[in-house]
Amino acid sequence: MSLFKHIRQLNALQCLQAKRQYSPAALKSASLQYDKDPQPLFTDSETQRLLQSMTQLQLDKVFRQRTVPDNSSETKFMTTLQLEKQFVKTIEKAKHLLQMPPVVKIKQDTERIISKDPAMKDFATTKFVFTDITFGLRHSERKVVVRDVDGSLSYASLDTTKRMNQLYFPLEGRKSYTPRMFADEQLLQRCLDEHKYEFILDRLLVQYEPYETEFHNISARVYEHLNESKQFDLLRSTRHFGPMAFFYAWHSCIDDLLYDMIRNDYLHNAVELIALSYKIHQVPVDYKQTLSQLEQLQPTPAERAHAELLSCLKTKDELGIEQEIHQAIGKTEQDFTADELSLKFIEQYIGSEHSRKKVQLELALQTLKEVNLEKLQLYQGLKKAHGVQAS
Amino acid sequence: MLPIARGVFNSLTLMTRSSRGAIHTVSAHKCKAAAAESETVEEITDESVDEGKMSGSGAPDPKDRTKVIPVETSMRYLKSAAYKTTYGDSFVWTQYRRNHKGMFAPRKTRKTCIRQGKISTGNPCPICRDEYLVLDYRNTDLLQQFISPYSGQLLSYSKTGLCQKSHLRLMVAVEQARDCGLLTYDVPFREYDYSEYYGKQEKKQEQ
Amino acid sequence: MSLSPASGIGRFYKHSAKIIRFVRQGCTNRPFYHIVVMERRKNQHQPVIEQVGSYDPMPNDNNERLVALNTERIRYWLGKGAHMSEPAAELLGISGLLPVHPRTYMTAWRNRKAAAEAEPVESAATA
Amino acid sequence: MLRAGYQLLNHSPLGAAKTGSNNFALEFVRWRRKPRWLPVAKSKVFRVPERKKQPEEERAELMRLHNHYKTQLRSVRQFLRAEVVRHEETSTADHIVLTPEQEEAEYQLCIAENAAWNAKIASERELRLAKEREEKVAYVQERLDAGKLREELRRERASEHIRHEIEQSKTFITRSNLDEAIETALANPVDHNFAIDMAGAMYKGRTTQSLGSSA
Numbered sequence: 001m002s003l004f005k006h007i008r009q010l011n012a013l014q015c016l017q018a019k020r021q022y023s024p025a026a027l028k029s030a031s032l033q034y035d036k037d038p039q040p041l042f043t044d045s046e047t048q049r050l051l052q053s054m055t056q057l058q059l060d061k062v063f064r065q066r067t068v069p070d071n072s073s074e075t076k077f078m079t080t081l082q083l084e085k086q087f088v089k090t091i092e093k094a095k096h097l098l099q100m101p102p103v104v105k106i107k108q109d110t111e112r113i114i115s116k117d118p119a120m121k122d123f124a125t126t127k128f129v130f131t132d133i134t135f136g137l138r139h140s141e142r143k144v145v146v147r148d149v150d151g152s153l154s155y156a157s158l159d160t161t162k163r164m165n166q167l168y169f170p171l172e173g174r175k176s177y178t179p180r181m182f183a184d185e186q187l188l189q190r191c192l193d194e195h196k197y198e199f200i201l202d203r204l205l206v207q208y209e210p211y212e213t214e215f216h217n218i219s220a221r222v223y224e225h226l227n228e229s230k231q232f233d234l235l236r237s238t239r240h241f242g243p244m245a246f247f248y249a250w251h252s253c254i255d256d257l258l259y260d261m262i263r264n265d266y267l268h269n270a271v272e273l274i275a276l277s278y279k280i281h282q283v284p285v286d287y288k289q290t291l292s293q294l295e296q297l298q299p300t301p302a303e304r305a306h307a308e309l310l311s312c313l314k315t316k317d318e319l320g321i322e323q324e325i326h327q328a329i330g331k332t333e334q335d336f337t338a339d340e341l342s343l344k345f346i347e348q349y350i351g352s353e354h355s356r357k358k359v360q361l362e363l364a365l366q367t368l369k370e371v372n373l374e375k376l377q378l379y380q381g382l383k384k385a386h387g388v389q390a391s
Numbered sequence: 392m393l394p395i396a397r398g399v400f401n402s403l404t405l406m407t408r409s410s411r412g413a414i415h416t417v418s419a420h421k422c423k424a425a426a427a428e429s430e431t432v433e434e435i436t437d438e439s440v441d442e443g444k445m446s447g448s449g450a451p452d453p454k455d456r457t458k459v460i461p462v463e464t465s466m467r468y469l470k471s472a473a474y475k476t477t478y479g480d481s482f483v484w485t486q487y488r489r490n491h492k493g494m495f496a497p498r499k500t501r502k503t504c505i506r507q508g509k510i511s512t513g514n515p516c517p518i519c520r521d522e523y524l525v526l527d528y529r530n531t532d533l534l535q536q537f538i539s540p541y542s543g544q545l546l547s548y549s550k551t552g553l554c555q556k557s558h559l560r561l562m563v564a565v566e567q568a569r570d571c572g573l574l575t576y577d578v579p580f581r582e583y584d585y586s587e588y589y590g591k592q593e594k595k596q597e598q
Numbered sequence: 599m600s601l602s603p604a605s606g607i608g609r610f611y612k613h614s615a616k617i618i619r620f621v622r623q624g625c626t627n628r629p630f631y632h633i634v635v636m637e638r639r640k641n642q643h644q645p646v647i648e649q650v651g652s653y654d655p656m657p658n659d660n661n662e663r664l665v666a667l668n669t670e671r672i673r674y675w676l677g678k679g680a681h682m683s684e685p686a687a688e689l690l691g692i693s694g695l696l697p698v699h700p701r702t703y704m705t706a707w708r709n710r711k712a713a714a715e716a717e718p719v720e721s722a723a724t725a
Numbered sequence: 726m727l728r729a730g731y732q733l734l735n736h737s738p739l740g741a742a743k744t745g746s747n748n749f750a751l752e753f754v755r756w757r758r759k760p761r762w763l764p765v766a767k768s769k770v771f772r773v774p775e776r777k778k779q780p781e782e783e784r785a786e787l788m789r790l791h792n793h794y795k796t797q798l799r800s801v802r803q804f805l806r807a808e809v810v811r812h813e814e815t816s817t818a819d820h821i822v823l824t825p826e827q828e829e830a831e832y833q834l835c836i837a838e839n840a841a842w843n844a845k846i847a848s849e850r851e852l853r854l855a856k857e858r859e860e861k862v863a864y865v866q867e868r869l870d871a872g873k874l875r876e877e878l879r880r881e882r883a884s885e886h887i888r889h890e891i892e893q894s895k896t897f898i899t900r901s902n903l904d905e906a907i908e909t910a911l912a913n914p915v916d917h918n919f920a921i922d923m924a925g926a927m928y929k930g931r932t933t934q935s936l937g938s939s940a
Contacts, residue, residue, distance in 0.1 A: 043589055066577045067543030097580065102588045114694060122713065123692070123706035126657040130693040133651065134670040135603055140587045145694060146662075151706070153694045160662075168666055173579040181572030191572045202578035210588060676802060677809030697797040700790035704783075 032220045032251050037105040041280055042246060048100075050272045051242035055098060057301035058237040059308070062094045080313065087309045091302050100242040107211035113154040120151030129156060131164045139165050162209065173206040182207065182218060192225045201240045223247045232260045249277040255357040258346075262364045265371075267342040268298055274349045283354065290345045297338040325382050329375055336376055343369065456522055457508040465525035469532045482536040483524060484517040484551040500548045503556040518557040526560045528567035531574055537561055543576050604668060606646035610637050618675060618690075619683035620653065621646065629655050633667070633686060635675050650675070653689060667693060 208215040275287040504519035615638040624630030633651035918930040
């Protein structure tokens with residue numbers, strides 16, 4: 001109890017500060033906003049597929065050890081068949097954990113008055129807030145109404161609705177006050193400088209609803225900072241990568257991310273990113289053909305992760321010499337053809353007027369090409385040496 | 392520099408007199424003196440001069456805790472060589488043992504180690520015995536030592552041996568640090584029901 | 599069948615008179631009410647049939663009084679012919695679920711009248 | 726509580742004071758009412774409580790409002806009652822309302838399901854029984870074979886035994902050759918009274934007098 005008392009006192013102090021500082025952190029740096037509703041483009045199935053593919057699925061990162069009170073693990077004996085079934089389940093679970101937070105536009109607060117009753121003026125000294133706590137309703141359909149002192153009955157503002165929802169149906173991890181991290185400009189900046197992007201975004205998801213102004217401002221700020229610091233690897237294979245890529249594509253500043261992808265040899269993703277930006281800005285370039293070709297050549301991230309899991313089952317002897325060569329080089333023949341296709345597409349993009357950091361991108365591309373060429377030669381040489389027939 | 396040397400000497404003489412518990416304090420004292428020498432020369436000299444004025448012997452009372460150590464100093468101390476020599480790579484609390492009668496320790500630790508600005512016990516808890524360890528939400532290096540790497544929760548006082556007062560302060564500090572984002576933790580996963588945000592619009596599209 | 603989340607353990611006859619009313623929870627100097635359905639003849643400290651809401655009469659930091667109502671169950675019980683205590687009826691009237699209770703209007707005009715009487719006095723005192 | 730208060734009241738017969746003077750006279754702040762059975766205090770006997778006057782127009786207004794309210798509430802209640810009845814009729818939460826056709830269809834469905842199930846189990850049982858029968862036959866056959874073998878062995882052993890006995894019986898002494906045997910025995914007396922030394926030499930006793938002769 002005494003702890004709570006302490007914290008409450010402190011919070012009361014903070015609240016006073018926070019109320020004063022509330023606006024700067026939220027309002028500052030609102031430079032990049034979604035100017036129209038991004039929802040139709042985001043929920044589009046093709047966009048979703050592109051974003052998921054870009055996010056990738058690294059099982060080590062998705063199922064990293066979490067420091068939560070219950071992080072127990074279970075050990076089981078299984079037959080190979082059961083194990084394979086379990087692998088499929090694991091992939092499903094990983095996909096669930098990578099669920100992207102929805103991107104919606106900011107909801108404006110509208111005052112909706114149900115009835116006015118001037119005869120009820122001054123019936124009490126305070127407002128009354130009524131919340132419908134009917135069992136099994138979703139948050140968005142829960143009704144919260146306010147009876148004001150002057151007798152008018154109206155739907156509650158978004159802020160009040162959220163407060164009441166949190167009060168009667170608490171969401172785990174959400175605070176009833178604005179955390180100081182979000183309220184205080186300097187603390188947020190410090191977190192950003194320490195590259196705690198995932199932590200900030202995770203907390204943001206829990207603390208705010210996707211349609212709130214603060215959500216948009218802070219996430220935009222994080223993405224911008226990330227664009228400058230170029231630590232995209234921190235968010236790769238987390239649920240925030242998709243919205244981040246979407247944000248960059250929307251505001252046409254994909255070049256840094258593209259550069260990072262090329263440097264890390266994620267050419268497939270680079271193509272998808274460019275395609276996404278074309279799609280959003282409706283650039284008349286036919287990207288669908290390249291995409292479909294690439295899709296045929298390369299597996300989706302889920303399939304790749306599944307294959308990775310299955311490969312643990314095989315012993316070394318079962319792997320053919322061909323697979324061993326693939327493992328050594330890290331690429332298959334299909335990958336090489338896919339790379340060629342994507343390189344062509346990326347070069348076309350760099351040549352066009354949409355890219356802004358042409359020199360940098362070209363350099364990276366050149367380096368990659370040389371490395372690729374070397375790898376290809378090595379691959380072919382190895383193949384010839386081992387006498388594997390060219391298929 | 393002279394007063395410091397004298398302080399060190401005095402503390403060494405103290406060592407012969409006092410028991411096992413004092414050894415730690417003394418070594419810490421020595422190290423702190425050295426650390427302070429390198430970092431805040433003026434501060435320490437002032438202190439020793441004051442002490443010289445106050446008492447003829449000039450030995451600072453090792454049990455006195457009236458002096459307020461700023462958090463910045465504590466944070467620097469945690470990174471200094473003095474800290475390293477005192478604690479090595481282990482945590483602040485690992486070497487600490489509680490004294491108790493019989494086989495089993497009492498369920499709760501003592502209420503407080505410091506009464507009226509002085510250490511009132513022979514075996515003060517890991518935080519109270521070293522005055523340069525300040526519990527504050529900015530002092531994340533220190534707070535991190537008291538958080539379990541497995542569950543992310545605060546370690547119990549039965550493990551760390553903190554007195555109840557320090558433990559309370561620690562809890563408050565950790566909670567504040569988390570609130571400020573200085574300490575990261577695993578935020579619970581939030582599952583989104585897309586239809587809650589998009590449901591109506593999708594229906595419209597269907598129509 | 600499992601119990602519904604708000605169900606109490608109060609036993610009741612099928613045709614006995616039920617009532618929707620407040621039960622004072624909370625402690626000394628800190629009132630807090632549960633809005634419950636129970637048999638009319640029972641006193642408030644006995645087990646209830648079902649809790650259908652809560653009412654916090656002390657205003658919070660934002661100067662609001664918070665009321666939670668399980669409207670689905672309230673409608674059900676009213677449809678079953680449950681009575682309402684006067685404060686409960688007032689509260690439901692204020693919430694807009696039922697017509698506004700006359701007593702609310704009465705307090706409103708009395709308050710207005712008191713304010714109107716206090717004002718000239720104040721103005722006289724200041725002048 | 727009340728009883729305590731009563732005792733307190735009665736405690737000081739002088740009626741001196743329930744305050745102050747008596748140290749252990751606890752004073753209850755919350756329940757200080759006089760007990761029901763005590764008469765009205767003397768000082769209050771002639772007090773007439775003042776009744777608040779309600780203005781006539783306020784009363785009329787309240788009457789109007791109450792009438793209004795009651796009418797409204799009655800209609801609301803009616804609506805809600807209808808709603809509950811409707812809900813109970815249509816709800817399938819605790820009971821399922823089915824038309825006869827549906828019921829029949831469901832019954833048929835159940836029957837079909839049951840029949841299919843029975844058929845499946847019957848086929849399974851057939852298989853199982855056939856297998857068991859086969860196993861039983863095989864087992865009996867095996868036992869029979871084994872018995873036969875055993876019998877043969879026994880016969881063999883018996884005939885062997887007989888043969889052996891017959892072989893032996895040739896040397897038996899019968900009534901016919903008894904005299905002969907006696908004669909042979911008498912002709913060849915066998916003396917078992919002898920000793921053997923470590924070297925294997927036999928020293929006959931009784932008839933041989935080697936010991937005596939040597940001595």
